[in-house]
Amino acid sequence: MKKFIFTVFFILFLNGIAFCKNLKFPITIDAEKAIYIGKENKILFKNKVVVKNKDLTIKSNKLIVFLKKKTKTINSTKNKKDLIKRMVASGDVHIIFKDKEGYCSTAEYDIKNQIITLYGNVILIQNKNKIEGDKLIIDLNKNTSEIFSTNSTKVKIIFYPEKQEHSQNKNNATEINKH
DSSP states (O other): OHHHHHHHHHHHHHHHHGGGTTOOSOOEEEOSEEEEEGGGTEEEEEEEEEEEETTEEEEEEEEEEEEOOOOHHHHHOSOGGGGEEEEEEEEEEEEEETTEEEEEEEEEEETTTTEEEEEEEEEEEETTEEEEEEEEEEETTTTEEEEEOOTTSOOEEEOOOSSHHHHHHHHHHHHHHHO
16 A cells, blocks of 8 residues: 555656646756857856756756757757756756645756656655655666665655544544544
8 A cells, every 4th residue: 555655746846847748838047157158069057056847846956057069950840848968956946836845955856868866865745645765766767667766764754544533533533532
């Protein structure tokens, strides 16, 4: 049962994070500073970085957007999201999607392989449910995820039953009425 709940939790979280897989809405990136580094084919965003796409928000101290190499095909494409190879957010990363939140030190999204990796003090929260570890790998193509911890710590998962409070209150009310 716990494995089922764990899987459901991650599927719900993945639906939110998979925003770049099928972009239907524009991505906006706000930051105090943006630097294009042509030789390395990347854009560096610094200080109070906020990435938004419809219902998804990613906040971090720094974001690096790695661009694909320029070719005639890419330059002529109408879909500019195809220019992005991968993105790396670092420094107090906070991911928000509807009722789900994630925290980590660094988050990397490999667009070609559709793999999102969260590193360092990973915490995922949905309602009261919470998952903690050191590294989380999410494969959007296979719809799988793995969470890892170091030898000194363990993966920690806390699940709360959704309707436990209501059923306990009903049982208590029934017991009181019987006496």
